[in-house]
Every structure is written in structure tokens, then in C-alpha cells.
Amino acid sequence: xxFISFIVLGLICGAIAKAILSDRAVGGWLSSLIIGVIxxxxxxxxxxxxxxxxxxxxxxxxxxxLAIVGSVIVLFVxxxxxxxxxx
Numbered sequence: 414x415x416f417i418s419f420i421v422l423g424l425i426c427g428a429i430a431k432a433i434l435s436d437r438a439v440g441g442w443l444s445s446l447i448i449g450v451i452x453x454x455x456x457x458x459x460x461x462x463x464x465x466x467x468x469x470x471x472x473x474x475x476x477x478x479l480a481i482v483g484s485v486i487v488l489f490v491x492x493x494x495x496x497x498x499x500x
Contacts, residue, residue: 422480423450430484434492448491449484456483 427449431442456479464475 419453420450422476423453423484425449426453426456426477426480426484427488429481430488433481433485434488440491445488448487449480452484452487453480454483455487456480459483 424446427446428442430449430452431445459482460475460479
């Protein structure tokens with residue numbers, strides 16, 4: 414997967430993760446998008462370890478699922494570490 418497509422995938426998955434964890438998500442949209450890029454990298458790593466395949470291409474559904482799961486995990490851990498909750 415190319416670098417630009419990886420960044421775009423991470424940005425989109427960060428927005429999806431913020432929508433999923435809207436009650437626990439801290440920070441603004443920019444921080445969630447950055448966390449999404451980190452989460453996409455985590456999802457690719459999880460896919461390479463567990464399924465022996467990582468982020469194969471931007472049009473692969475498995476890539477999207479792994480990136481969204483990674484983004485949700487990173488956003489959840491980030492919100493737990495900061496300890497702040499939105500009202």
C-alpha cells in the first residue's frame with residue numbers, strides 16, 4: 414500500500430473510530446485523525462501477526478476492518494490514559 418493511501422485510510426478510520434467511541438473520545442477531530450493513522454498502523458501490525466497478512470490494499474475490506482479496529486483500540490487506550498471524559 415502506498416504511503417499516501419495509508420495516510421488517507423488512517424484519517425478516514427480515525428473519523429470512524431471517533432464516531433464509534435463518541436462518548437469516550439477526547440480531544441478534537443485533528444487528534445482523532447492522527448490517532449487513526451497510528452491505529453491503522455496498529456491494525457496492519459495485528460493483521461500481520463494474527464492473520465499473516467497486513468494492510469494489503471485500500472480496496473480490500475479486510476484492510477478497512479483491521480484499520481478501524483486498530484483505530485478504536487488506540488483511541489480507547491488514549492482516552493483511558495488521559496482520564497478525561499466528555500460530558
